Amino acid sequence: MRQRLINKTEPQETLLQGAKISGRSAKVADAGISLQSLLLDSKISKEDWIEGLKHHSKTLTNLLLNDQIEEFNQYLGSQFGPEVSEINKNLIDIDYRPILQDLLQTAVLIEHSTIPPYLTALYSIKDGTNALASQIIRSVAVEEMLHLIMVCNVLNAVNIQPSVNKPQNYPTYPMKLPMNVDFYVGLETFSANSIATFIAIESPSNPLVKAPVYEQETEGTALFAKRAAVQENNLWTLENMKGFIMEHVHTIGEYYDVLFFYIVVFQIIAYYKEHGSLPQNFSELNTGGIFTGDPAKQIRPEQYYGSGGKLHSVEALEGVIAVFQEIKGQGEGADDSIFDVDPSQFEEGAELAHYFRFKEIFHEHFYVGGNYKPFMDENGMMPVTTPPTGKSLEVDWNAAYPMKQNPKLSDYAGNNELYAQGLEFNKTYRRLLDAIQSAVEGNQRELEKSIMYMYALKEQAVGLLKQPLDSQTNAGPTFEYTNL
Template sequence: MRQRLINKTEEPQQPVLKGSKMMERNALVSEALSLQSLLFDPTISREDWKEGVKQHSKTVTGLLLNDEIEAFDQYLSAQFGSADSGLKPTAKIDYKPILQHLLQTAILIEHSTIPPYLTALYSIKDGTNTLASQIIRSVAVEEMLHLIMVCNVMNAVDIQPSVNKPQNYPVYPMKLPLNVDFYVGLETFSANSIATFIAIESPGTPLVKAPEYEPEVDARLMFAKGDAKPETNFWTLENMEGFIQQNVRTIGEYYDMLFFYIVVFQIIAYYKEHGTLPQNFKEINTGGIFTGDPGKQIRPEQYYGSGGKLHAVETLSGVIAVFQEIKGQGEGADDTIFDVDPSQFEEGAELAHYFRFKEVFHEHFYLGGNYEPFMDENGMMPVTTPPTGKPLPVDWNASYPMKQNPKLSDYAGNPELYQQGLEFNKTYRRLLDAIQSAVEGNQRELEKSVMYMYALKDQAVDLMNQPLDSQSNAGPTFEYTNL
């Protein structure tokens, strides 16, 4: 029989909390393990710890990543505002190695998507599939933005990011470091490669608000822009990584869990400094684990990519902005298919990555379509709903027949081709070196990345024009190389 959960918390009944949209969705039930017990009680079981992490991570991320600050204050006060329970930290938790691993994994996730997206983009023959090319290019640029913003988060907590070392290179084919059953690889533009991209960007939520019928939308506008006993300390890297591998299925869910861990470590840091538990967001927004050098932050004026907004990070608010941007661009924001809330329409809402790729796959746009057959009484439709708007013409044959997941060793018998492949990898290494130098505090080095991106395309197309055999051509390998 499952062990009885201790230190139960009653669901707070204050009007602000009850009226909160996110708290209605992720409200703590009366039998939930309290956050205080989850953090500080050495007697809870591993099963209870896992269930507590699932529950509280949903609540914390659901509130803070949706700007429900008042509701979060109510939640935190309900968790920590009661009389002293006697629960104190029972283990010395060294958060830096844990966050270093988890954030570097986030960098690997973002990095793992860039070569496949660029390969598919470069494989499209010039003058064809213009709209599909714009979609893929926009997503690839935003993934680079995501990688840089994760580096900002690492620098904010005084952990040096690493993007250009051999261990930071994805090796294809590969599985993302999540609970997934598909492989990511380098292949030409095709229905199969786009289907893989859809799987990569899949949202964690099953429903999304159906877009309104807008028959006059011009498609071109869419692209305008350890002291405790080991068995009682579950906050270890090994245990947390195992939890993620078993329970996290999408990139959005990974960022939710990562964000929850950052909040947890910030709460613990606050307790160590003040001897009391925080009662509101303001108390944990600054200080604590945010000890990094602000001079290492990449700021909007230093980033020359298009699409999305770059956020510097010096506080927890900065982490919220980064994760909102990454999640919104990937799977959609505020239960919509857009990357921001379209009612606010900041710089002009684009579709999230998942829905952009579905447009290419189904050869239709979302906007202008009729989704009534898929909608429930609340105007929600399954995220798997295909786009039914204006046609998006796709010529699936207008791409180079590149060998899937090529390796430089495949070109060993052809010295000229081998050298071409090597030069491509050197250019990609220089691009990553420029990013690495920038996130170490030499922000002007980021300008070089634009030059390298242009060079990559020319080198990739040269490779894809070289036959390997009667059925396939060469292609870029994105392998680590010494300069």
Template sequence: MTLAGLKYESTAIIELMDVAEADRSEEWLRDSLQQAVMLELSTLPPYLCALWSLTPSTESDFEVRSMLKEIVFDEMSHLGHTCNMLTTVGGTPVLASAAVVPPYPCPLPGGVRPDLTVHLGGLTRDAVGLFAEIERPTDLPTGPAAGSADTFPSIGAFYDAILRAFRRPGLPITGRRQLVRSLEDHGKGNSLFALTSLQDVELAIRIIKEQGEGTSLSPDNPFEGVKGELAHFYTFEQIHRGRKLVKVREDPPCWDFAGDEIPLPTARPMARVPRGGWAADPSTAPTDPEVERLIGDFNQAFSTMLHTLELAWQKDDREDAADQLELAIAGMFDLAVPAGDLMEKPLPNDPTKRYGPEFRFLPPA
């Protein structure tokens, strides 16, 4: 799929899933992996806004902050794994384009979970409830979290289809343009590794699915960063319900949100970003030049980071690629400063609410 054919708000994933398995070519796989890249990119801004909105105060706040931070690192790794999958089959990830950056508030890309609208705002119970729905597993272990059958493509089902396409005989897995970086400090599955075989790809997809969803037998994260870490769906659901998930029966195994209380941490009241950004809504358009500057600085830094990250997967020399990746990672961490500054600025129409980052892509001047 060319850049001209990419559009965030499309039904591309539904259309790809409708293609008969016998007709899923290498081009189908590359198009699917670009959509997977867009999926992984779409979850990072809302999770980051929730994390950055927290204000340190109590030990319980620190616990939730740690949970969110581990998930963010996992999602960054998932984006890396999908980009490595795309380049190993001859594709090139598109990241630095308005065609792939989510225009929040918006659905997930490609028609996945069309019932959900993803928005940017501070940490609230409603926000983590939305995050849990984004990560909802295809198969759940026996217990209260199980829901009705899905009538739309889930993220897990889409990755299952991608894995089946990788398993087709004769598919070349080239190992070209693979980014490698150790992130073991953040979890056993967070390091980026070269995908040079089907077994490597199988592991990468397993990491993405099981860190997000757990398994059909357990809510645990098999690639935990801290002892006892749960998969993303269950972590978010714990915060949403305000109770830890505990095992209440061994045979058959069953879990329930009946453990210790998890108080919702203190968070700066970042309002939801309106479609098109703060300036697009007359009631939230900045009147303070400092707010305008911070919004512009953040969007420019975000766009530069995406461009740097995209370049990393275009480098044939592994050292050059590693240098680009380091610059991009540094750029991601630097975003926290203008984001935090924005979250201290009240909206002109409601002083009880705060501004926050828009995550809008700005093309090069």
């Protein structure tokens, strides 16, 4: 797990307060609805189940994803008594595999859904322009591919075959991410509008972030189904768990928090079924249980040929923690920082999280080197919405091809040559996903082909982007599924 420094000594009481329990959630905690009751009491009302899920998922996730292992052990001991008075047979007997397959494949879809929009904006930038903006977008796209592969590692760890290259795994644009968001993601040319969408995609779940140190000089598609009615005493169903996400999850980081809690729940139940008691510490919960996958299918750091970020293999719960820390840190920042890891771990080269990198492009300024005292509170925290105020980042918004928004291959049906080019691009993208699919099935050397396909994708995309469709717009890549 990643070494945490900023919050390492924060006591459990502070973390529980940091969970922002209010209203009925506080009442649930005060009323003594323990994690044990939430999981095993078949008589709990749906209202209390939802509020208990809010409270305990945030508390447990804050502890484990911030490496507060000692505090987690105290929390677990306080929640799980030596005897189990109530048993929810529906949860004990549940088949966790189709549930985790659905939820983790949705995570794969989320990561996949960001890659074509980022690549489209990148490819649409005309050669020789917007060098810094291109570098930022390219680095984020590569890291999203890393995230997709690491979620596949989690799937393999719980012995579920990942799927990335089937028609149902393809995002269809424009689309909403499968959670409670009010914006659409689509394929657009590089513009202030597309970058604003990317900022919305990567939005942090916390409203405040630690301000960077001031320096004078610096260099620098398938969507969830609607929640179905369930029996009062059978709350732990896929429909209910997805329904909770659709109602209460607003960011990708929050999705991973709730997903992580669900994984821990099934690991707790697996431990109970094997030992007849509830786990009392992280060591008991870490290994075994649902982690029955073949380690030979894991993609490891030495087998990944991307740049940026760190790839983590998964063979136990600690591997899931490392994966989710990496994904959340790269997307929205780690340890209340704008950086994707705690910058105090490095002498140089600390990188901003995706959200803040995109804000640098949008506002045409860097964060590091800016003076944020006007935005800071007494604890050195500032709103995540604070714009960068460092040195200028030159952006030419006009130096991009005027691509038709969300193009489809059918748009090119009247031009045989253009249609053939669009089809060939989609075949190359399919081959890229096929290589990843083969790799996550245990043929890791297939990842080497992905570099070749990425180069081919750019050349083919630019070939499309240079061709006018009408007096105002050009063609562009469509990223649609196609048979080879």
